[in-house]
Amino acid sequence: AQSVSQHNHHVILSEAASLELGCNYSYGGTVNLFWYVQYPGQHLQLLLKYFSGDPLVKGIKGFEAEFIKSKFSFNLRKPSVQWSDTAEYFCAVSPPGGGNKLTFGTGTQLKVEL
């Protein structure tokens, strides 16, 4: 069975600080990898995804993530956060052809202070 670990449950940063959120997964084969974000009072929405190819993927709003197969990791990064990045971030995986049948991590609550 698949599992996803997000190590940071709560992160507080000042504006302009750099962000890195950890995500490790456990699965015996190829996976599709996702980061979703949920802003306060809004739906979950896709930040970025990795299926194959360049392991460094760029998403919306200046976010990027790097797939490191040897470490089973897919960490999310942003060089300079903004107050508007305050949200909850979820890492998720699905098997290829899994039709978006997602296994989620527990989420990381990010608060960006002015």
Next chain:
Amino acid sequence: GAVVSQHPSRVICKSGTSVKIECRSLDFQATTMFWYRQFPKQSLMLMATSNEGSKATYEQGVEKDKFLINHASLTLSTLTVTSAHPEDSSFYICSAPRTGQLDTEAFFGQGTRLTVV
């Protein structure tokens, strides 16, 4: 982006009653929808896969007779929590990928907060 609407957003019901939650894809067709559940401070857990015109597929440990899923049209799936008990109180979220694009992006509803008293 595509929109998935979930209704109601909050519901409080008495123990022993049933509650129906609707998930609609507003501007696209979805032959497959997914139902998730989230307990406080825990991750979203997949409950079942809803398939238009056929029976839902339930994840291990999810009682199909308690969580009835109906996917009668290409834009609507419903989850009915039957004979609800306080332990069913949770946050329920649906998601839907576009038909024929299962491996791209799934769009999420806003979730339903169910409280059973």
